[in-house]
Amino acid sequence: MLTLKFIRENKDEIINRLKIKRFDAAEVVEKVIELDDLRRSTQGEVDQKQAEMNTLSKEIGMLFKQGKAQEANEAKAKTADLKEQIKELNNQLNEATSSLDIEVVKLPNIPHPSVPEGNSDEDNVVIKEGGVIKEVEGEKAPHWDLIEKYDIIDFKLGTKITGAGFPVYKGKGARLQRALINFFLDEGEKAGYNEVLPPILVNEDSGFGTGQLPDKEGMMYHATADNLYLIPTAEVPVTNIYRDEVVKEEELPLKNMAYTPCFRREAGSWGAHVRGLNRLHQFDKVEIVQISHPDKSYEALDSMVAHVESLVNKLGLPYRILRLCGGDISFTSALTFDFEVYSAAQERWLEVSSVSNFENYQANRLKCRFKGKDMKKPELVHTLNGSALALPRILAAILENNQTAEGIKIPEVLVPYCGFDIIK
Incomplete structure (x- = not known):
């Protein structure tokens, strides 16, 4: 299959060259880029919230050591909420990735420039x-x-x-x-x-x-x-x-x-x-x-x-x-x-x-x-x-x-x- 990097960087070329194979790639290419954008942004949110949860986890131990139980429990509640958000985001990420996998394999290989025009x-x-x-x-x-x-x-x-x-x-x-x-x-x-x-x-x-x-x-x-x-x-x-x-x-x-x-x-x-x-x-x-x-x-x-x-x-x-x-x-x-x-x-x-x-x-x-x-x-x-x-x-x-x-x-x-x- 075509690499996502190649698809993102050569959108117009792919659409034009696949016409030689009698394949209209415009809709699939747009869908692939859209799903890849969604996958990337969702992965970014997961990474951000995971970093927040890691930071809070470290703070909780310190707060308990300092005798700040109330603040520690408030931090624990935040981590529980973040876990739920991360779980939901991971579900969205998996769905976006699965949809992307389905779409990207619909694109044929790009024909070499020497491939002649023809129908059969x-x-x-x-x-x-x-x-x-x-x-x-x-x-x-x-x-x-x-x-x-x-x-x-x-x-x-x-x-x-x-x-x-x-x-x-x-x-x-x-x-x-x-x-x-x-x-x-x-x-x-x-x-x-x-x-x-x-x-x-x-x-x-x-x-x-x-x-x-x-x-x-x-x-x-x-x-x-x-x-x-x-x-x-x-x-x-x-x-x-x-x-x-x-x-x-x-x-x-x-x-x-x-x-x-x-x-x-x-x-x-x-x-x-x-x-x-x-x-x-x-x-x-x-x-x-x-x-x-x-x-x-x-x-x-x-x-x-x-x-x-x-x-x-x-x-x-x-x-x-x-x-x-x-x-x-x-x-x-x-x-x-x-x-x-x-x-x-x-x-x-x-x-x-x-x-x-x-x-x-x-x-x-x-x-x-x-x-x-x-x-x-x-x-x-x-x-x-x-x-x-x-x-x-x-x-x-x-x-x-x-x-x-x-x-x-x-x-x-x-x-x-x-x-x-x-x-x-």
Whole structure:
């Protein structure tokens, strides 16, 4: 969330810049400042009356020692009255603080100046294209037909066991999935990321820290008995490693990655664009996360984009990189680049990664700060994350782009992980 200091000092800038995200911030900003003023003034009254009570408490003992019982009892009566006033003021303070907390999280993150105008994904800007869109031999089959033909993923069985959107990977399909996971993790390690294996259930504080709660709870699976949430991405547990922490400046950047299954309740719409592996309720993903010095977070973002680009290049997939417009960028992000790979049979682009800089927006919710030797007090870090990569659409593109009359050829970099070079 935006810091109160930033909101108070940059009211007009916030209102103007959030228009790019199609968010009218004027009313919320005014309410936040009003509630913060009330909180500050109420806290001032509490402090003043507490000081008066402390002074009277000291005087009471002195008065009793001097034999001035009547005056001492009058002072005691005043302290009792002050206690009641302080109690009432603290109730008002708590109410103002709670209302302020509710209002301030309504404000999205401020978009970076490079975020283009636009209303939807149709207005995103393609900044780079790579790879070659090759002609597929013979008739092009979509991946859902290839999956059935080669018996490598079973959607009907997944529906039987759980429900729609929970596929069962089988045989070479399971091995190819595992190969992709290990390949992505090994490449991440080469790029300096430390692997962690976090829980896939998180508490409310973790969901709030990265911005999934309170506004995305409808997209998350909720274990109500324990009030825990299944993660929509490893971003949530990995970033929360540093919640309520003050890290040393010399330790930055902190680079972590994690493979996890991910769970999303979103049903989407009907049609080929959500068919097969195009949209699932459970899917596998390798996530990269950086905790960065504020002065170097955009260098970190560039390095993360370059890392994801290297992965799709090594897989031999045609791709493009998009800078998301204001109408498509997430609530919490300052700047996001999406990666899309080309689906030969579907003849369209499939999103496989989002790489984002949240600046200090998540860090303020997480209370994640850093401190250097020459710093008087800790400052908020910047947080970044990206998919490196999400597997379902990568797998779909590999199947569709590498289909031949003999079978599906496996990208060369995956052969050592798979133990086979073709699915027949």
